[in-house]
Amino acid sequence: xxxxxxxxxxxxxxxxxxxxxxxxxxxxxxxxxxxxxxxxxxxxxxxxxxxxxxxxxxxxxxxxxxxxxxxxxxxxxxxxxxxxxxxxxxxxxxxxxxxxxxxxxxxxxxxxxxxxxx
Numbered sequence: 123x124x125x126x127x128x129x130x131x132x133x134x135x136x137x138x139x140x141x142x143x144x145x146x147x148x149x150x151x152x153x154x155x156x157x158x159x160x161x162x163x164x165x166x167x168x169x170x171x172x173x174x175x176x177x178x179x180x181x182x183x184x185x186x187x188x189x190x191x192x193x194x195x196x197x198x199x200x201x202x203x204x205x206x207x208x209x210x211x212x213x214x215x216x217x218x219x220x221x222x223x224x225x226x227x228x229x230x231x232x233x234x235x236x237x238x239x240x
Contacts (some may be wrong), residue, residue, distance in 0.1 A: 123172055127187065127189040130238040147174055150174050160239060161190070161191065161230060161233075161234055161239060162190065163208050163239075164234070164237050164238075164239030165192065165193045165194060165233075165237070166193045168219060168220055168237055169218075169219070169220050169221070170193070170194045170195070170217065170218070170220075170233075171194070171195045171196070171197060171217070171218040172186065172191075172194060172195070172196045172197070172215055172216070172218075173182065173196075173197050173199055173206055173208070173209070173211045173215060173217075173218065174186075174196065174197070174198050174199065174200075174214055174215050175200050175213060176198065176214075177200055178230040179196075179198050182198070182215070183196065184212075185215075185227070186215060186227060187227050187228060187229035187230075188228065188229065188230060189230055190230075197213060197215070208221065209223075211223070212225075213225035215227050217233075219233075219236060219237070224236070
């Protein structure tokens with residue numbers, strides 16, 4: 123009897139998740155997870171820094187278009203203006219990728235293309 127209940131529950135959950143995926147298009151596949159892992163691995167292989175300038179670091183970080191900041195160094199020029207002047211940072215945010223300054227707010231897609239990780 124318990125096997126019949128178990129099989130029924132599995133079939134029910136399969137039916138529900140299948141319909142949710144069909145109607146909303148929302149599901150997590152290995153392909154999506156692998157893309158995120160590839161970007162993280164690519165970022166690890168490169169030297170990426172972001173320069174912001176704000177009294178409230180969290181607010182400045184929230185305005186960035188990136189979805190993940192793993193393995194990315196973030197410097198707040200409001201706290202260390204001399205270092206930012208030394209690095210020739212004049213526009214915020216500035217991304218420094220392997221020694222090259224990019225004065226723009228990069229998103230995941232643009233960063234992936236710049237790094238050659240697509």
